[in-house]
Amino acid sequence: MNILLILLPLLPVIAAPLAYFLAARSRPKGYALLIGITGAGFLAAVWLLSGAFSGREVSLALPVWAGFGLTLRADGLRALYVTVLCFMWLLTSLLTPEYFIHGHSHSRYLLFTLITFGASLGVFFSDDFYTALLFFEVMSLASYPWVAHEEDNKAMRAAATYLAIAVFGGMSALFGLILLKARLGTLAFEALPQAVAALTDKGSLLVPGLLVLVGFGAKAGIFPLHVWLPKAHPVAPAPASALLSGGLTKIGIFGILVLTSRVFIHDALWGQILLVLGCITMVLGALLGLMSVNIKRTLACSSVSQIGFITIGIAMQALLRHENALAAQGTVLHMLNHSFIKLTLFMAVGVLVMKTHRLNINAIKGYGRNKPLLALAFFIGAASISGIPLFSGYISKTLLHESLLEYIHMAPETGWPLGLVPLVETLFTITGGLTFAYMLKLFIAVFIEKNGNPQVQAHYDSIRPAMNRTSGFSLALSALVLLALGLFPDALMTPLANLSLPFLRTAPPAHAVDYFAWVNLKGAGISLIIGIVVYLVVVRGLLMRTSSGGERRYVNKLPAWTDLENRVYRPLLRLMTSGGTLLARLLEDALELLLFRLVLRAYSSMAAVFGGREGKRTRIRLKHLADDPVQSPREMIGEAVQSAQAAPAPDETEDEADVIVHTSPDIQGPVRDHWVHGSPVSALVVILLVSLMVAGFNMLLSKYF
Amino acid sequence: MPSTHAWLVPVVLLVSALLTAGYLLPISISAFYDDPKKSVGLDRICATRLSSRMELPMLILVAALIGFGLFPGALIDFFQALAATLI
Numbered sequence: 045m046n047i048l049l050i051l052l053p054l055l056p057v058i059a060a061p062l063a064y065f066l067a068a069r070s071r072p073k074g075y076a077l078l079i080g081i082t083g084a085g086f087l088a089a090v091w092l093l094s095g096a097f098s099g100r101e102v103s104l105a106l107p108v109w110a111g112f113g114l115t116l117r118a119d120g121l122r123a124l125y126v127t128v129l130c131f132m133w134l135l136t137s138l139l140t141p142e143y144f145i146h147g148h149s150h151s152r153y154l155l156f157t158l159i160t161f162g163a164s165l166g167v168f169f170s171d172d173f174y175t176a177l178l179f180f181e182v183m184s185l186a187s188y189p190w191v192a193h194e195e196d197n198k199a200m201r202a203a204a205t206y207l208a209i210a211v212f213g214g215m216s217a218l219f220g221l222i223l224l225k226a227r228l229g230t231l232a233f234e235a236l237p238q239a240v241a242a243l244t245d246k247g248s249l250l251v252p253g254l255l256v257l258v259g260f261g262a263k264a265g266i267f268p269l270h271v272w273l274p275k276a277h278p279v280a281p282a283p284a285s286a287l288l289s290g291g292l293t294k295i296g297i298f299g300i301l302v303l304t305s306r307v308f309i310h311d312a313l314w315g316q317i318l319l320v321l322g323c324i325t326m327v328l329g330a331l332l333g334l335m336s337v338n339i340k341r342t343l344a345c346s347s348v349s350q351i352g353f354i355t356i357g358i359a360m361q362a363l364l365r366h367e368n369a370l371a372a373q374g375t376v377l378h379m380l381n382h383s384f385i386k387l388t389l390f391m392a393v394g395v396l397v398m399k400t401h402r403l404n405i406n407a408i409k410g411y412g413r414n415k416p417l418l419a420l421a422f423f424i425g426a427a428s429i430s431g432i433p434l435f436s437g438y439i440s441k442t443l444l445h446e447s448l449l450e451y452i453h454m455a456p457e458t459g460w461p462l463g464l465v466p467l468v469e470t471l472f473t474i475t476g477g478l479t480f481a482y483m484l485k486l487f488i489a490v491f492i493e494k495n496g497n498p499q500v501q502a503h504y505d506s507i508r509p510a511m512n513r514t515s516g517f518s519l520a521l522s523a524l525v526l527l528a529l530g531l532f533p534d535a536l537m538t539p540l541a542n543l544s545l546p547f548l549r550t551a552p553p554a555h556a557v558d559y560f561a562w563v564n565l566k567g568a569g570i571s572l573i574i575g576i577v578v579y580l581v582v583v584r585g586l587l588m589r590t591s592s593g594g595e596r597r598y599v600n601k602l603p604a605w606t607d608l609e610n611r612v613y614r615p616l617l618r619l620m621t622s623g624g625t626l627l628a629r630l631l632e633d634a635l636e637l638l639l640f641r642l643v644l645r646a647y648s649s650m651a652a653v654f655g656g657r658e659g660k661r662t663r664i665r666l667k668h669l670a671d672d673p674v675q676s677p678r679e680m681i682g683e684a685v686q687s688a689q690a691a692p693a694p695d696e697t698e699d700e701a702d703v704i705v706h707t708s709p710d711i712q713g714p715v716r717d718h719w720v721h722g723s724p725v726s727a728l729v730v731i732l733l734v735s736l737m738v739a740g741f742n743m744l745l746s747k748y749f
Numbered sequence: 750m751p752s753t754h755a756w757l758v759p760v761v762l763l764v765s766a767l768l769t770a771g772y773l774l775p776i777s778i779s780a781f782y783d784d785p786k787k788s789v790g791l792d793r794i795c796a797t798r799l800s801s802r803m804e805l806p807m808l809i810l811v812a813a814l815i816g817f818g819l820f821p822g823a824l825i826d827f828f829q830a831l832a833a834t835l836i
Contacts (some may be wrong), residue, residue, distance in 0.1 A: 353815070
């Protein structure tokens with residue numbers, strides 16, 4: 045059954061064009077194919093996951109494929125995440141038919157959804173960085189049509205940003221991997237730790253590592269390359285938003301996990317870098333989410349923030365060294381929770397958007413008032429992400445928090461540098477509060493408050509049922525999984541976390557964490573109290589304004605200058621393109637000029653040599669190059685050719701004067717036109733120069749290839 | 750190769766790849782996406798089919814691209830053999 049490892053990524057890609065043409069003829073058949081493939085994938089993934097639990101080894105090496113060969117493996121974390129991705133794709137496929145009832149380009153959507161599906165599975169199956177990067181790039185490009193789907197200005201702009209960062213990130217990762225391979229001699233996950241151990245100069249791995257981090261971190265949405273995420277996720281169709289936020293960000297995290305567990309093993313500097321990046325990402329995402337008045341944007345910013353939490357978990361794996369089991373468990377479980385949470389929340393929003401076609405929370409206010417399933421699903425997602433006890437997010441956040449506390453407690457004894465960790469711990473608690481505040485804002489606005497316009501509210505109340513049975517089943521199942529994870533953490537979450545630990549190269553903790561111990565409940569309680577205070581003071585106070593009609597409306601008071609993309613990246617890119625164009629232009633002109641002079645010299649020299657000594661020299665009339673430097677070579681060639689054609693047969697008596705002009709080019713005076721001609725010596729010099737250039741170029745080439 | 754400048758080779762290759770992406774991708778994007786009122790979407794391209802004589806070469810080329818990308822071994826061997834006979 046090892047062949048499954050390549051069939052799972054490949055079959056969806058092969059089926060994608062089929063689905064495209066099928067859907068163009070009959071929509072239901074296209075959707076059925078999508079559901080069939082994702083469903084079959086899910087069954088296969090469950091089989092692999094059960095194998096991972098029973099210790100069955102499933103791996104596959106395809107040496108001929110893609111030049112360097114592909115290696116695939118499905119062990120703990122990889123089998124788990126492939127199952128999670130298949131589950132997410134299956135549930136969103138169930139929602140897709142109803143969501144796209146009034147949609148357009150549904151066949152294109154199916155085509156790229158299936159390609160992205162296969163490629164995403166491929167990344168998680170990969171057993172070396174080369175395979176991972178191949179699938180990563182396919183996934184990265186194939187998900188572009190999701191973002192551009194609506195084809196309006198906003199979507200096209202967001203998609204352009206997405207693509208630019210995806211291409212840049214991919215190139216950066218590729219460069220990093222080339223350097224890594226040069227230093228270590230291997231990119232196979234299993235061989236990396238040994239290769240690193242054998243290396244004497246570990247510092248030389250930092251630059252390649254950071255380059256790879258840029259690539260995978262950009263996909264995950266880590267600061268400062270998070271800018272695409274709050275723009276791209278909201279404009280995509282809701283099923284795709286769920287997959288982008290819940291699924292594809294984890295692919296970026298996967299790469300960082302491999303780097304941390306296999307290249308920067310227990311590396312303090314690497315840990316500190318990730319800690320700082322994670323901390324900024326966590327706080328920034330939460331603040332942006334708090335400000336936003338677009339429900340999908342809030343959820344996307346929340347994804348940035350949660351990726352920050354996960355990054356902190358990865359950082360603690362590096363910093364805690366051999367005691368990093370809790371951090372590893374917390375990281376995996378928070379990844380898992382975030383996937384299910386964003387699946388539930390984005391599907392709930394999709395159900396809402398497909399009826400209202402509005403995303404502004406002032407417009408959709410009151411929509412969910414009499415829709416119990418929608419409200420319940422959203423509530424479970426919101427409660428989980430806020431870390432309320434008995435919901436799944438509480439467990440993973442508690443583990444991550446424990447790992448921070450562990451470091452603070454142990455640092456003085458072992459002499460480890462305490463550094464930033466106490467500050468991070470404070471920010472962690474505060475950001476937990478902010479998370480609760482922005483989820484409260486969404487939930488109260490959509491499901492509790494009444495719309496400012498009674499007619500709109502009456503219209504909203506009349507929309508029932510909120511969704512069809514298939515969509516309802518999909519949303520309910522997603523929320524149910526989340527609920528079950530939170531209610532039975534010891535039976536469900538701990539085994540899944542422990543299953544993933546070997547991949548992170550750590551052993552289960554010596555003693556299990558009592559999730560509901562007083563100290564952990566207290567930590568969550570402090571976060572929740574901060575959240576309520578922030579909600580009452582900031583959201584209800586500062587972020588609301590009374591409109592002319594007397595209605596309290598939510599406003600986004602985020603100043604425009606905070607937009608990193610519009611204020612920094614786009615101007616920088618413009619500067620680089622215009623600078624690059626200018627440079628290329630100058631270089632081109634300079635080369636042309638040089639070549640032109642050279643060719644001219646050579647030509648007249650050769651004419652002098654081969655044309656005979658009797659004065660029958662071939663000459664070209666041209667302006668003195670130094671006289672008119674602004675004129676472009678092309679124009680000069682044109683003029684020279686013209687003048688050469690128009691020039692009358694030269695007088696023999698002019699010959700002597702030419703030599704003078706030629707030998708003293710600095711001559712001042714009214715004479716602008718002169719003759720250039722050469723001698724046998726200059727012909728030799730030119731030939732020598734050209735051969736030298738060719739030889740030099742050859743040497744350069746042979747050195748590199 | 751001087752080890753201090755070894756990194757220059759991939760940098761040059763990657764910058765040129767980046768530039769290629771920069772000027773090629775916008776073409777396909779504006780062909781298939783930009784301004785839905787003016788340009789033709791993928792769905793509509795299917796409605797107004799190209800003649801098979803135009804479609805076939807494109808399909809063959811795309812299939813060859815994907816095929817040689819997945820299995821470049823044969824191609825590389827062929828050119829190596831060719832180069833060996835020439836040198």
